[in-house]
Amino acid sequence: MPATKVLFVCLGNICRSPMAEYILRKLVAEKGLSEQIEIASAGTSGWHNGEDMHQGTKQILSAHHINSDGFQSSEVRPEDIAIYDHIIAMDDKNLHDLARIFGDSRPDKVYKITDLLPESEYDYVPDPYFSGNFSETYTIIHAGCIAWLNHWQRQHIQKL
Known part of the structure; x- marks a missing residue:
């Protein structure tokens, strides 16, 4: 069975989406599933292409x-819609930008x-670049990553 490919998306790819990428990588590794799930992240803007993640993200992960x-x-590319099985955005603006990048159709594999x-009381992940609250962002993303992994495991077990 080919690996499931997950792409986390936010605006600049320096705060929320890399946080999600590295949180899910750790959760997947702890369960011994790294060969079965590939994880990446990208931004819709490309403003920070080639840069490291925000220092606040590095600190909360550490x-x-x-x-x-x-x-x-890195920046989301139009071809990513065909590469990834799950494209997970952080907010409605990201979803809107993804529709622009991928075309108006919004397949089920693109969601927040x-x-x-x-x-949860949250319907989006607040951007700590603006709020400064990396802890709040971590809590929401961590819960979302656990929920995604539990869902993936239930689906995967059913296919066996």
Whole structure:
């Protein structure tokens, strides 16, 4: 079975989407599923292409014992719609931008991370670049990554 490919998306690919990428990588590795799930992130703007993640993101990941080495910001490409099985945005603006990049059709594989948290008070992930609250962002994204992984495992077990 080919690996499931996940792409997390935010505006600049320096705060929220790399945070999600590295959180899910750690969760997947802890479950021994790294060969079955590939994870990446990108931004809709391309403003920070080639840069490292925001220092606040690095600090919150480090505080949770998540290694963030080797990151380099990149931009969403039109061909990503065919490459990735799940394209997970952080907010409605990201979804709007993805529709522009991919065309007006919004396949089921493009959705917000908070869609995985129906009981949550959040319907988007606040951008810590503007809010400064990297802890709040981490909490929401971590919960979303756990929900995604649990859903993936249930689906995967059913296919066996």
